Amino acid sequence: MIETKEISHTKSMQAGVFGPMTDMQHEQVVFCNDPATGLKAIIAIHNTVLGPALGGTRMWKYDNETQALNDVLRLSRGMTYKAAITGLNLGGGKAVIIGDSRTDKSEALFRRFGKFIDSLAGKYITAEDVGTSTKDMEWIAMETNHVTGIPQSMGGGGDPSPVTAHGVYMGMKASAKHAWGSESLNGRKILVQGVGHVGENLVNYISKEGAKVYISDINEAQLKKVAETYGATVVNGNIFDLEVDIYAPCALGATLNDESIAALKCVIVAGAANNQLANETTHGAMLMEKGVIYAPDFVINAGGLINVYSELIGYNRELAFQQTDKIYDFTLDILRKASDESIPTYLAANRMAEKRITDIGKVKLGF
Numbered sequence: 001m002i003e004t005k006e007i008s009h010t011k012s013m014q015a016g017v018f019g020p021m022t023d024m025q026h027e028q029v030v031f032c033n034d035p036a037t038g039l040k041a042i043i044a045i046h047n048t049v050l051g052p053a054l055g056g057t058r059m060w061k062y063d064n065e066t067q068a069l070n071d072v073l074r075l076s077r078g079m080t081y082k083a084a085i086t087g088l089n090l091g092g093g094k095a096v097i098i099g100d101s102r103t104d105k106s107e108a109l110f111r112r113f114g115k116f117i118d119s120l121a122g123k124y125i126t127a128e129d130v131g132t133s134t135k136d137m138e139w140i141a142m143e144t145n146h147v148t149g150i151p152q153s154m155g156g157g158g159d160p161s162p163v164t165a166h167g168v169y170m171g172m173k174a175s176a177k178h179a180w181g182s183e184s185l186n187g188r189k190i191l192v193q194g195v196g197h198v199g200e201n202l203v204n205y206i207s208k209e210g211a212k213v214y215i216s217d218i219n220e221a222q223l224k225k226v227a228e229t230y231g232a233t234v235v236n237g238n239i240f241d242l243e244v245d246i247y248a249p250c251a252l253g254a255t256l257n258d259e260s261i262a263a264l265k266c267v268i269v270a271g272a273a274n275n276q277l278a279n280e281t282t283h284g285a286m287l288m289e290k291g292v293i294y295a296p297d298f299v300i301n302a303g304g305l306i307n308v309y310s311e312l313i314g315y316n317r318e319l320a321f322q323q324t325d326k327i328y329d330f331t332l333d334i335l336r337k338a339s340d341e342s343i344p345t346y347l348a349a350n351r352m353a354e355k356r357i358t359d360i361g362k363v364k365l366g367f
């Protein structure tokens, strides 16, 4: 069972093979090696108290194996919290394949990886992540049933981004309710950084509701398309000191750091990007001190996880959207708890996730 303790990013890790695993409380780590296909992968199962460990497979050209191990340990732990806070009966897991996703992929490699996943008999379920695609999931699915994120044509859920965007929209509205007493975004000035798969869908929702939308992206063609389609205003350069009500990071992680937080003029931060706080402890506290309401990323971007979870129970897109509506209530509960206890919002979310795991763990053990 997960120990109720706060995990500090600044804490020094124990040494040895079991050190980081012990620090982060992982159940199992599986190293997969297959010289014939060139497969080198690590599957990390963080916690299975609530259910099987679900999390995507990332394919990345890591500088070294330690970096790959640290990444998979950190990401799998994050999945435990995301599933727990979203009320899903899932644990946290993740996998990494060490390699270049542009040049090192093959059917044989992914099918071999599928066999490794199958050997875990459902304890770990995979999905797409950075560097992997639905095509790769199709290959994995030839060797195991423990895979989600397969195309709709194969009975899967397809692209999760519209569902993710719906959840971010719900989280944003809940944050507005908490800040201003009304969930309406009509007339609010909202900056969306990154108008890719999730960001564009989010722009669609908020512009329909009458928000004044500002957008930024490094992809000029996409920026132009979104600006023209939704009547959004393009902003360039340093975007953080823009006079807006809401900042929605939907590009990369770690955009909330010492410099950007000092510059922020918004009341709310609510977006899709993973790991928005450069340092959870430091920057979570900085936002609180500045009076900026931060909707924790792993709570409001959980629509994608809800979407793949619904594949496990028989995919129904409408139901996945309905489940994602609940992100509104989850967000509101977290923001209220954080206010009541004068703690950063990410910490309130972590504690609620840990409590659910502990409580349900006891139920399962019959205490």
Ligand code: NAD
Binding pocket: 160, 161, 162, 164, 193, 194, 195, 196, 197, 198, 199, 216, 217, 218, 219, 222, 250, 251, 252, 253, 272, 273, 274, 301, 302, 304
């Ligand atoms: P995407 O690649 O489709 O879109 C990201 C966009 O951000 C791209 O248009 C890119 O050009 C832009 N971008 C990159 N760097 C930028 C910068 N410095 N400034 C402005 N724009 C920049 O990705 P996505 O699927 O829309 O995901 C967006 C974020 O949400 C990612 O952090 C992802 O991890 C997270 N997320 C996505 C999902 C999902 O369902 N797709 C689920 C959970 C979390």
